[in-house]
Amino acid sequence: MEVLPxxxxxxxxxxxxxxxxxxxRVLVSTNLYHVRVCAPDSEKSAVSHGITWRHPIAAKKVEIEGATAFAVADRADFAPLAVLFGAHESCVAGTPADCSSLGISDALxxxxxxxVLSGINMGSNCGYHIVYSGTVAGAREAFFNNIPAISLxxxxxxxxxxxxxxxxxAEACLPIINAVLAEIKNKTYPQRCxxxxxxxxxxxxxxxxxxxxQGKSIFKMGWKQITSTAQGKMLSTMEMDMDSSESLDVKSSTVSQGQQFFRRVVRGDVVTVVKMVQFMVLDILKRDEKNNERKLQNENSNL
Structure with missing residues (x-):
């Protein structure tokens, strides 16, 4: 019997x-893979490749029919979790890079x-956006640990x-996912990407x-002074479609003497196509190869 990836x-x-x-849901429905999930318990958009360093995160095992699942948080009063049927699920209060790192370790x-698949993100990630993106960071963290990865x-x-x-x-991505898995199985998948x-x-x-x-695109960002933290809550695209009269369930505070609040605002979008990043990456890889060759030569000369 063939072992599923x-x-x-x-x-x-x-x-x-x-x-x-x-x-x-799409992955599980194919019956072609063993599926695990290790994701933040709440939105962590635009946190880039930040990691939890100075305090622990806790993993709580939860019962999911036909799966082994973990709920992971960095606080004791962790809220009840939603359940994914047919998948190994963990819910992490840390960053996407935390989730990816924990999910590929043998600790969980x-x-x-x-x-590793990171996504599907709500909104595109191209150009300079890949630097800010937590979605891309989830895939990049796996790549750092020599695990093939795709951000979606x-x-x-x-x-x-x-x-x-x-x-x-998700269905549109299946041919690429299957092609990558086939190359991984045949040991032809490129390791440096x-x-x-x-x-x-x-x-x-x-x-x-x-x-x-790789292109170069970025939102022009600015700052706007506000009068309370409630006004400073940045909403996702989907939430922005809601009726503006609907109240927000957020803790807010008014401006006290000596305090000023500001929030980011989008000024516009700039898109320019460049090839610099691709060549820079290639140059860095070549320098790494030369450094490794020198290190190996030095080690051999000391034998």
């Missing part, structure tokens, strides 16, 4: 995010996964996209796949 899923939108749920699951992002547009698009996006896949808004009519160079 193991896929570990993480994200930065949180364990209950529709993108992650759709991805896991009994073995190392064959592949869907270009959600308010008023155009809907929840069902995440399922279509991880994949970052962006899925178009009109996913129902996508035209296939194309390998592209």
């Amino acid at each position: 193991t896929i570990m899923v993480t994200n930065d939108d949180g364990i209950d995010a529709p993108g992650l749920r759709a991805l896991v 699951f009994p073995s190392v996964p064959d592949l 992002s869907y270009d959600w547009v308010g008023g155009v996209s809907n929840i069902d698009d995440y399922g279509l996006a 991880f994949l970052n896949i962006d899925l178009p808004t009109n996913i129902r009519s996508h035209k296939g796949y194309r390998l592209t160079t």
Whole structure:
């Protein structure tokens, strides 16, 4: 009997995010993989590659039919968890990089996964966005540990996209996921890269796949002074579609003497295509190879 490959899923939108749920649902429905999930318990967008360093995170085992699951948090009063059927699930209060690191270690699951998937993110991740992105960091952390990884992002547009698009996006990624797993099995998958896949808004009519160079795109950000912390809450794209009259369940404080509050605001978007990043990465790899060769020569000369 052929052993099924193991896929570990993480994200930065949180364990209950529709993108992650759709991805896991599609993966499990194929019966082609063992699926594990290790993701933040709440949204951790734009935290980049931050990690938890100065305090522990705790893993709590929970019962899920047909699966081994863990709930992981950094506080004792951890809220009840949602459950994914057919997947090994963990809910982590740390960053996406924390989740990826913990999920690929033998501290949480009994073995190392064959592949790590991070997403599906709500919003595209290209250009400079990959530096800010927690989704990309989840895949990059696996790559740092020599585990093949793919970050997945869907270009959600308010008023155009809907929840069902995440399922279509996950299905659109299956051919790439299967191709990567086949190369891993045949030991032909390149070790010095991880994949970052962006899925178009009109996913129902996508035209296939194309390998592209790294671009340069970034939101122009500014700052706006506000009068309370409630006004400073940055909403996700999906939440922005809600009725503005709906109250926000957030703890707020008013400005006291000597305090000023500010929040980020988007000024616009800049897109420029460049190839510098690709060449810089290649140059760094070549320098690493030369340094390793010198180190090996020095070791041999000392024998």
